[in-house]
Amino acid sequence: MAKHGKKSKSHSDAKSLAAAEQDAPNKSDARAHQIGVLDEALTYVLRHAAASLRGAMAEALRPLDLSTAQHACLELLGRSPGLSSSELARGAFVSRQSMNLVLRGLQDRGLVTRPEIAPQGRALPTKLTAEGREALNSANVVTRSVEKRMLAAIPDKRRARFRTDLAVCAAVLAPDD
């Protein structure tokens, strides 16, 4: 993506700020009395990881003309065909209005199909077309490399634990719990 430029030798960028946190966890610096250093760093680092992931995914998907939301949508449909727009919205963590636009874009490109009339209630079950499944496979190839980069950075032993902790974080921060 390279949205932030090169930052070759800048003297106070994100990395150096985070490094300062890590290098001096015990120093009684001026801000330690205000916020637990490690505590604050956790939300900061999580934001950082999320932003980096988003950027990496967007960059990887750019050649395929797919946004991250569109990919997430295809991914969900590949796993669970027939999901409605609202269900897809919850699965991709966006509002159902946004998912509606995403879905419309995918529909215009012939990657998904939705019935004109609802077979039950108002929900319109969405399914991948052959082209949609093909696009999903192509997307998986590139996103897989992003995942691999992440996985390679974490020792094998800790992966399951790491994933579990992350899931627990997501759970306790969920909008309504």
Add this chain to the structure above:
Amino acid sequence: MAKHGKKSKSHSDAKSLAAAEQDAPNKSDARAHQIGVLDEALTYVLRHAAASLRGAMAEALRPLDLSTAQHACLELLGRSPGLSSSELARGAFVSRQSMNLVLRGLQDRGLVTRPEIAPQGRALPTKLTAEGREALNSANVVTRSVEKRMLAAIPDKRRARFRTDLAVCAAVLAPDD
């Protein structure tokens, strides 16, 4: 935030999808041949955690009329007074154009100050005003509770490890490494 409604008894929401992943990690389901189940789940769970964090922070900051970007900006300025707009942008993981708008908003509200003319080069060093520091303290009170929720969910022993792994993830996914 409650942007997703209540989803009381929906039969296929985000939680159940994630649960299906977790419950049957060894089953030779149809998708296992395509993507490592755990691998995919990691990016998915990270997105989930990020979205939840963003939502929780936004909800907590709403009463103070502060966006997450504005809070991040104040936070960075509290730690490192005199940062320029571009440096703040990198620290908050947004483009410098976006940070410029954020900064202008904070400036109009009298929370930060920037000199009219650059004392060195083009960078305009930004500093918190007394009101800005006050707003930062108020914001820290509410965001602290969000952090606490997250911290409480992770066993004490694993926190440092968890944070480190997350930082490593962010590092390997960085736009240019």
Add this chain to the structure above:
DNA sequence: TTTGCCATGTCAGCAGTCTGACACCATGGC
């Protein structure tokens, strides 16, 4: 010194997302 390069600030345009609002359908209890 001069030239090329990098970083910064800023303007304009665009895409994506959210909130608010409304209408429709199903299911429940009364």
Add this chain to the structure above:
DNA sequence: GCCATGGTGTCAGACTGCTGACATGGCAAA
């Protein structure tokens, strides 16, 4: 049967963030 509740789809408006582009100010190498 009737109505209250909740889920769903959709429209309109607004906001935020990003990309592209340009001009300006240091810095280092030629």
